[in-house]
Amino acid sequence: MITITGATGQTGSKIANLLLEKGKKIRVIGRSEEKLAWLKEKGAETAVGDQGDVSFLTKAFSGSDAVYVLIPPKMDAPSVRDHYKKLGDVAVEAIRKSGVKKVVFLSSLGAELDAGSGPIIGLHDVEAKLANLKNVDVAILRPGYFMENTLMTASMIRTQHINGNATPPDAPVSMIATRDIAQKAAELLATPSFSGQTIIDLFGERISYREATKQIGEAIGIPELPFVQFPGNDSINGMTGMGLSEDLARSFVELSAAIGKGMIHPTQIDPLRPNTPTTFKEFVREIFEPVYKQAA
Numbered sequence: 001m002i003t004i005t006g007a008t009g010q011t012g013s014k015i016a017n018l019l020l021e022k023g024k025k026i027r028v029i030g031r032s033e034e035k036l037a038w039l040k041e042k043g044a045e046t047a048v049g050d051q052g053d054v055s056f057l058t059k060a061f062s063g064s065d066a067v068y069v070l071i072p073p074k075m076d077a078p079s080v081r082d083h084y085k086k087l088g089d090v091a092v093e094a095i096r097k098s099g100v101k102k103v104v105f106l107s108s109l110g111a112e113l114d115a116g117s118g119p120i121i122g123l124h125d126v127e128a129k130l131a132n133l134k135n136v137d138v139a140i141l142r143p144g145y146f147m148e149n150t151l152m153t154a155s156m157i158r159t160q161h162i163n164g165n166a167t168p169p170d171a172p173v174s175m176i177a178t179r180d181i182a183q184k185a186a187e188l189l190a191t192p193s194f195s196g197q198t199i200i201d202l203f204g205e206r207i208s209y210r211e212a213t214k215q216i217g218e219a220i221g222i223p224e225l226p227f228v229q230f231p232g233n234d235s236i237n238g239m240t241g242m243g244l245s246e247d248l249a250r251s252f253v254e255l256s257a258a259i260g261k262g263m264i265h266p267t268q269i270d271p272l273r274p275n276t277p278t279t280f281k282e283f284v285r286e287i288f289e290p291v292y293k294q295a296a
Contacts (some may be wrong), residue, residue, distance in 0.1 A: 002189050003027040003064040005051060005091075006072055007044075008035040010148055011106060014182030015068055015189070016044060022190055029060050054090050054097075061098035066192045068185055069095075070106040071126060076245045084122025092129045095136060102192035103138045104185050105130060109174055109201060110264040111142055117263065118255025119248065131197055139194045142268075143181045144174035144203035147283040150212065154292050157216070157225065164228035166235040166256035169210040173259055174203035174266060177283050180276035201266035204276040215281050219289045232257075 002019055006012035007028035019026050020042050027045040030036045036046045049056035051072060061067055069091050077083040095103060110120040111127055130138050153163050167173070184202060188194060210227045217225025230238070232253045239249035258264050265271045 001025050001027055001045075001064045003029065003047075003061055003067045004189075005029045005057075005068060006070040006106075007039060008032065009070070009072070010146065010178040011181050011185065012068065012070065013039070014179055015185050017042070018182055018186035019190060020044060022186070024190055027060065027064065029057075052087055052090055054093050057090055057094035058097040061094050061100050064098065064100050066102035066104065066189045067095070067100050068104045068106070068189055071122065075243060075248060078245055078247060080119050080245075080248050080251050081122050081125065084119075084125055088122075088126035088129050091126070092133065095133060101136055102189075102194070103130065103133075103136060104188050104192075105138060105140050106181070106185070107140050107142045109142050109144050109203070109266060110258065111140075112267055113258075113263060116254065117258050118251040118253075120255065120264070121251075137192070137195045137197075139188050139192075139198045139200060141181065141185060142199060142201050142266075144176045144266075147175050147177045147204070147278070147280060148287070150216070151288060151291060154288070154295060157220070157222070158292070158295070161222060162226055162228050163209070163213040163216065164230050165209070166230050166232055166253045167209055168256075168260035169227045169229050170208045171260045171262070172206045172208055173212075174206050174264070174271065175212075175280055176202055176204045176276055177278035177287075180204055180278050184276070199268050201268040202276050203266060204274050204278045205280045206272065206274070207280050212280055215284050216288060219284045220292050 004012050004016050007016050008030045016028050016039050028039050029047045033048045040046050047060040071087045074083050107123045108120045110117045111123040213227035217223050235253050236249040
């Protein structure tokens with residue numbers, strides 16, 4: 001049995017589907033039975049509940065040969081770091097109590113940093129908690145920035161004909177398609193031969209937001225689409241206006257600054273040599289452009 005947290009999210013749903021295609025027995029965890037229904041129809045066992053509940057998560061992990069663990073985001077969390085601490089503590093306790101011996105954890109590039117990394121600091125804390133587990137093998141995936149996150153600016157592009165955030169326009173960003181994260185995670189879960197604590201950096205392309213915006217513009221018929229770097233306070237106000245907590249908004253601005261300083265990059269592999277296949281241009285053609293045009 002392989003158990004997957006966040007099974008309705010960008011990585012968990014893809015991992016679950018890949019494992020089902022391999023004929024693996026899986027259990028998927030989520031807060032909504034309805035959103036898990038398509039996986040249940042394909043043969044998955046479902047566990048519906050709150051990932052912050054130790055008793056629920058322990059029961060969901062019990063009997064598992066391997067588990068995929070991620071910390072689900074909470075956009076209105078008053079303290080981002082406290083949110084990661086709470087759910088990290090619950091996950092570690094559930095792993096201990098359930099007797100799980102193989103764990104694949106979704107972290108991020110930059111999780112080695114103990115300050116100045118925005119929301120990634122929460123993953124740094126959870127990695128440290130996992131390192132204290134006894135007789136448990138942990139594979140830590142540190143992917144780059146999700147290419148899918150660029151879809152959040154589609155509405156801005158459509159209505160204002162600009163793309164933008166607080167990141168310096170020419171700072172290189174290590175990006176990755178979530179399907180490539182899922183592929184690696186599914187491989188590790190299907191054949192969990194890793195031992196000890198293993199850190200695996202993953203990224204598909206090192207690209208600036210200026211170049212990424214150019215590729216988006218060319219694909220959607222706005223070849224001169226500009227990227228605008230927003231001042232920090234403007235970014236914070238925009239994000240809080242969308243429902244993010246002030247702490248989370250400030251942490252994203254801090255992350256943008258860290259990217260601009262070159263702090264967020266692979267440490268286990270050559271930062272100039274991608275190790276996953278999907279390029280940003282392929283992502284734009286296959287995902288961004290269809291989503292953008294369908295919404296329009």
